[in-house]
Amino acid sequence: MEEIQEPPTRIMVAVNQSSIKGYPSPSISSRNALEWTLKKIVRPTCRSEFKLLFLHVQVPDEDGFDDMDSIYASPEDFRDMKHRDKIRGIHLLEYFVSQCHDLGIACEGWIKKGDPKEVICHEVKNVRPDILVVGCRGLGPFQRVFVGTVSEFCSKHAECPVLVVKRKPDETPQDPVDD
Amino acid sequence: MEEIQEPPTRIMVAVNQSSIKGYPSPSISSRNALEWTLKKIVRPTCRSEFKLLFLHVQVPDEDGFDDMDSIYASPEDFRDMKHRDKIRGIHLLEYFVSQCHDLGIACEGWIKKGDPKEVICHEVKNVRPDILVVGCRGLGPFQRVFVGTVSEFCSKHAECPVLVVKRKPDETPQDPVDD
Numbered sequence: 001m002e003e004i005q006e007p008p009t010r011i012m013v014a015v016n017q018s019s020i021k022g023y024p025s026p027s028i029s030s031r032n033a034l035e036w037t038l039k040k041i042v043r044p045t046c047r048s049e050f051k052l053l054f055l056h057v058q059v060p061d062e063d064g065f066d067d068m069d070s071i072y073a074s075p076e077d078f079r080d081m082k083h084r085d086k087i088r089g090i091h092l093l094e095y096f097v098s099q100c101h102d103l104g105i106a107c108e109g110w111i112k113k114g115d116p117k118e119v120i121c122h123e124v125k126n127v128r129p130d131i132l133v134v135g136c137r138g139l140g141p142f143q144r145v146f147v148g149t150v151s152e153f154c155s156k157h158a159e160c161p162v163l164v165v166k167r168k169p170d171e172t173p174q175d176p177v178d179d
Numbered sequence: 180m181e182e183i184q185e186p187p188t189r190i191m192v193a194v195n196q197s198s199i200k201g202y203p204s205p206s207i208s209s210r211n212a213l214e215w216t217l218k219k220i221v222r223p224t225c226r227s228e229f230k231l232l233f234l235h236v237q238v239p240d241e242d243g244f245d246d247m248d249s250i251y252a253s254p255e256d257f258r259d260m261k262h263r264d265k266i267r268g269i270h271l272l273e274y275f276v277s278q279c280h281d282l283g284i285a286c287e288g289w290i291k292k293g294d295p296k297e298v299i300c301h302e303v304k305n306v307r308p309d310i311l312v313v314g315c316r317g318l319g320p321f322q323r324v325f326v327g328t329v330s331e332f333c334s335k336h337a338e339c340p341v342l343v344v345k346r347k348p349d350e351t352p353q354d355p356v357d358d
Contacts, residue, residue, distance in 0.1 A: 036340060161344040
């Protein structure tokens with residue numbers, strides 16, 4: 001009996017940048033989530049069976065933080081800022097897309113703006129991935145009360161199976177809110 | 180360059196029986212979780228890359244519910260009841276193990292007693308799977324307050340990445356607590 005060729009499993013990975021400002025470097029939990037997904041799900045021998053979809057949600061306030069001391073004197077200044085945000089987002093996606101490209105894994109990446117948890121669930125609805133992977137900072141119960149977590153929200157509300165990859169204990173930075 | 184052979188990815192799947200009593204049939208969410216895992220992660224072409232570990236946690240109170248009208252007059256009566264529980268658990272595991280066996284996927288199954296969410300997290304600690312898959316009934320916010328969910332607890336506390344597979348809307352039984 002001939003087996004029907006299944007389309008690749010589409011894995012959406014929500015990626016964000018490190019909260020250490022100044023450079024569009026991926027957060028520890030984003031890097032960890034991709035690394036784990038490649039090692040444990042995609043694996044070296046099944047690369048043609050999966051397609052990765054990288055969604056980066058830019059938070060307008062956060063991304064503008066570096067510009068607190070800037071002076072906006074003309075519409076051009078705002079345009080410059082938006083342009084800078086865009087460049088940052090593209091650099092972040094480049095990190096993830098390059099890794100997949102080097103391994104010969106099909107992928108796509110795109111950027112949205114807004115509240116990450118809401119936007120991620122909205123994109124799941126639109127894009128219909130088979131699975132959503134979200135990293136998680138692994139905060140303690142005390143921090144979680146104030147910070148909330150994107151992963152908890154998505155686990156409940158995203159309309160597809162959700163995989164939460166916690167950060168490894170040895171990767172926790174000194175300031176636990178950092179990342 | 181020779182690639183180092185990675186050991187198979189060990190996927191622990193927590194399985195339970197349907198709350199419709201009288202027969203050790205798997206719950207809709209357990210069946211769904213396995214079906215999804217086989218289709219979207221293990222896939223037909225990657226079967227040798229994964230090993231499935233089925234954990235069934237028997238809840239002592241729930242499993243004894245059918246025996247409410249029974250009369251216990253001797254130690255043998257209790258022994259019989261425990262024996263019956265065991266048989267049920269074994270039948271449930273058989274359902275899952277048989278499916279994997281038929282597909283040529285390596286697997287193991289075992290039974291523990293206790294509070295499912297606590298026991299699952301404890302077993303993750305002992306067995307160290309690469310990933311834990313839990314089904315989810317997809318209760319609304321109102322029901323969740325009272326029922327709580329095993330999947331939420333495990334997402335937070337299990338010491339490995341956790342994949343929550345929600346039940347599809349068209350599989351929801353008429354009584355939402357049923358399953």
